[in-house]
Ligand SMILES: Nc1ncnc2c1ncn2[C@@H]1O[C@H](COP(=O)(O)OP(=O)(O)O)[C@@H](O)[C@H]1O
């Protein structure tokens with residue numbers, strides 16, 4: 001019972017925090033530097049791991065598709081399959097999962113330790129809302145960065161698929177044919193729907209991470225627990241939302 | 251009282267704050283940390299709170315700073331409740347935390363410039379001058395570029411005090427400002443607290459174990475015990491007090507034959 005209570009309390013606090021942060025939007029031009037810093041932290045440093053992961057996801061997709069489609073003699077459709085799966089589903093979800101694990105955890109740890117060390121209290125006494133100084137720049141940065149990261153994930157994934165087609169013998173499809181098929185059957189909305197998804201995932205992960213961090217009380221042990229909690233919550237939120245957004249966009 | 255120094259920090263109301271604590275009680279779980287605490291601090295006064303550790307001094311300061319909500323009772327600053335967000339726009343208060351509570355991700359300089367910068371109070375040049383002056387007063391100008399993690403405990407404390415000076419508040423709350431400092435620096439802090447009243451017209455509430463500091467600079471001293479106010483009086487009365495609790499706290503005797511250790515030996 002108290003767990004359910006705690007959940008709703010945290011949920012309410014998250015809503016209020018987000019509301020307050022966006023209410024400070026007029027201050028955004030003044031915090032461009034901080035947004036840029038956060039964008040760099042979130043985006044640029046996540047690129048290598050996203051590239052590696054999505055390359056292999058694209059490759060695996062192509063192999064699996066190759067095995068299945070070969071039986072129907074329809075292997076030329078690998079391009080369409082890998083292209084759409086990556087753009088609609090795996091690109092946004094993988095980027096969001098990496099965001100939760102790499103960036104969300106760090107954000108939660110930082111804000112939680114600021115709370116535990118009374119830094120947030122110090123800000124409050126200085127009449128500087130933590131929502132403006134700490135939450136808004138991160139939210140805006142993630143909004144800016146998510147589409148870029150997701151586009152990159154898609155491109156690398158497609159590239160991984162093309163490489164597999166070209167060099168794996170039993171598929172025997174040239175990279176050119178792969179991309180021609182991808183282009184022919186993919187719709188523009190496949191990509192834009194994926195970007196919308198990624199944007200929502202990114203915002204939700206950042207809200208969960210900031211809120212969990214700011215709500216931490218206690219000491220070092222609680223900081224660790226908060227990080228675990230934020231990551232688990234983010235993953236649950238990503239996959240649950242994925243279902244509903246997919247249904248809505250279908 | 252001298253007129254406040256000319257400053258780029260403009261506030262409608264620059265008069266020192268008065269604090270009114272009335273029947274304040276605070277309970278954490280089962281533990282009653284503050285019990286029916288009442289006192290008044292006049293504008294421009296230096297009010298020192300002494301008491302054994304764990305007696306609730308820090309919790310009391312956090313209430314005055316609006317960081318905790320009382321379980322029972324009320325308190326106000328200039329008639330305004332400190333937990334109301336509106337109150338913070340009416341006047342500035344600064345709390346020097348026991349730990350310093352510096353922002354670890356910002357350099358010392360940026361910690362000090364944060365307040366005027368975020369509130370767009372002064373030009374860049376004015377902010378720079380104010381920050382450097384505050385650092386000079388506490389003789390830590392060489393640490394301006396350092397990060398808080400690179401400082402010793404005493405330096406962190408001094409940076410925290412400098413950060414409060416830059417704010418030019420009407421109410422200064424100090425939580426054990428001289429713990430972790432050497433005696434010379436502790437004397438400097440005492441001088442700063444006393445000077446601030448003349449220069450900035452500020453009300454100060456100081457939590458301190460430092461008997462010399464307390465009895466020298468205070469207008470009145472409150473002694474706390476188990477979450478209650480034991481007594482409030484001017485320093486002179488404390489010097490002549492005969493109450494055993496006061497005399498023992500102000501002049502603790504070191505007893506090398508402390509029986510406490512005898513019982514430990516007996517049980518081991
Ligand atoms: N957030 C809190 N939750 C529970 N107990 C607390 C909290 N803060 C302080 N206390 C308790 O209140 C008492 C007084 O603490 P404090 O005001 O820090 O003492 P001091 O007079 O040394 O500053 C202590 O027993 C402490 O355990």
Ligand SMILES: [Mg+2]
Pocket residue numbers: 307308309348425
């Ligand atoms: Mg204390």
